[in-house]
Amino acid sequence: MFDSIPDALKVLQSRLKEHRDSGNMELQNGDHGYASSPSNIALIKYWGKEDKLLQIPLNNSLSLTLGGFRTHTQVRVLGRFLPHGHETSARPFSHKFALKNEDGIEIENIISDKMIKFLDAILFPFAPEISLSVQSQNFFPTGCGIASSASGYAALVGAIADLLQIKRIFNREEQHYWITQWARLGSGSATRSGMLGDDDLFVCWERILENGEVKLTTTEKIKHHPLWDRNLCHWVVVLDKTPKEVSSSQGHLLSKNTPLQIVRLAQIQQSYQTLKKAIEEFNFSVVAQLSEQDAFAMHAVMQSSQPAARYLTTPVAQFISHFVSFRNRNNLNCFWTLDAGPNVHLVALKNAESSVEHFLDDYMGLENSAPINIYKNKFQQNCLLLGRS
Numbered sequence: 001m002f003d004s005i006p007d008a009l010k011v012l013q014s015r016l017k018e019h020r021d022s023g024n025m026e027l028q029n030g031d032h033g034y035a036s037s038p039s040n041i042a043l044i045k046y047w048g049k050e051d052k053l054l055q056i057p058l059n060n061s062l063s064l065t066l067g068g069f070r071t072h073t074q075v076r077v078l079g080r081f082l083p084h085g086h087e088t089s090a091r092p093f094s095h096k097f098a099l100k101n102e103d104g105i106e107i108e109n110i111i112s113d114k115m116i117k118f119l120d121a122i123l124f125p126f127a128p129e130i131s132l133s134v135q136s137q138n139f140f141p142t143g144c145g146i147a148s149s150a151s152g153y154a155a156l157v158g159a160i161a162d163l164l165q166i167k168r169i170f171n172r173e174e175q176h177y178w179i180t181q182w183a184r185l186g187s188g189s190a191t192r193s194g195m196l197g198d199d200d201l202f203v204c205w206e207r208i209l210e211n212g213e214v215k216l217t218t219t220e221k222i223k224h225h226p227l228w229d230r231n232l233c234h235w236v237v238v239l240d241k242t243p244k245e246v247s248s249s250q251g252h253l254l255s256k257n258t259p260l261q262i263v264r265l266a267q268i269q270q271s272y273q274t275l276k277k278a279i280e281e282f283n284f285s286v287v288a289q290l291s292e293q294d295a296f297a298m299h300a301v302m303q304s305s306q307p308a309a310r311y312l313t314t315p316v317a318q319f320i321s322h323f324v325s326f327r328n329r330n331n332l333n334c335f336w337t338l339d340a341g342p343n344v345h346l347v348a349l350k351n352a353e354s355s356v357e358h359f360l361d362d363y364m365g366l367e368n369s370a371p372i373n374i375y376k377n378k379f380q381q382n383c384l385l386l387g388r389s
């Protein structure tokens with residue numbers, strides 16, 4: 001699963017090994033690292049992989065960073081570095097994982113095979129004898145429809161970066177590459193949660209063509225107009241808590257067998273470029289229109305896959321229809337988007353905030369609507385934070 005990693009990442013991994021070999025990196029039982037990472041919501045979605053091993057997406061994607069919905073992670077060393085010449089590739093301990101919800105209650109304590117392989121892939125080249133105990137906590141309500149894999153993998157990689165003190169070894173550009181590329185290999189959308197700057201409000205994940213082939217991807221912030229800052233509101237509206245029948249990793253693969261994916265991909269690059277420009281120029285209506293269009297396009301692909309991944313359920317469709325009529329009637333600066341779950345994300349400018357909240361209050365009071373929960377995001381610290389400051 002993690003056999004194929006980008007060459008530039010291998011170079012950075014061997015620099016870590018040199019650092020250890022020269023006696024400049026010591027890891028002892030109990031040493032720890034910490035990071036917290038924001039989640040993100042894609043406006044142009046990543047759906048479908050060109051290369052499963054290298055985790056290369058079929059299209060460029062672009063997201064809004066959700067600084068108020070974060071995962072905090074601490075990694076603690078189990079074992080220790082052995083003296084030079086006595087290194088061994090046998091790990092005396094195994095990796096461990098525990099996840100808490102925002103109330104501090106443990107909701108998971110079994111480590112997945114995928115995470116074990118992921119940790120091994122990062123550590124093996126230079127720290128084969130140590131294992132990690134990973135403790136994570138999601139600071140957003142469980143089941144609120146925020147993908148915890150994006151903030152989760154970014155915070156995990158960040159905590160390992162803090163443990164290894166990569167700031168002392170790599171320059172800022174290298175740190176950025178090491179973190180975003182490792183996070184991407186854990187979960188594609190996690191790469192957009194691994195940014196180091198607090199002004200990284202909009203982030204793009206792009207495929208880089210080399211001799212006509214895509215072997216590389218980059219993750220960068222998008223230049224945005226200053227009027228976006230402190231002018232955005234975001235809510236997650238949870239309409240359906242039934243567990244997903246199709247996971248996003250299955251869904252990426254299934255998207256290959258529907259012709260609608262070809263239709264979606266044929267125009268996506270143009271939408272992507274137009275969206276980038278609209279973000280730079282603060283053109284809210286274009287951002288709204290393209291975001292809704294791509295959400296529909298991705299869900300059309302999902303619904304026509306075999307088997308179908310149906311996240312656009314009846315309560316979701318009804319909600320969207322009410323929201324859009326209300327928005328259009330009142331000419332408001334707000335739009336919806338939907339990821340791989342039956343929970344709608346609403347994004348608005350401040351001048352539409354109170355109208356959207358009235359709409360949500362009224363919707364909750366509607367007789368025939370399913371019970372819903374609403375979570376409001378506070379856009380704070382839109383970056384990965386390394387260490388406890």
Ligand code: PMV
Pocket residue numbers: 041042044045046047061147149187188189190248249252339340
């Ligand atoms: O990162 P993954 O493999 O869980 O895929 C995420 C896919 C979407 O959330 C639906 C879209 C996106 O770009 O985040």
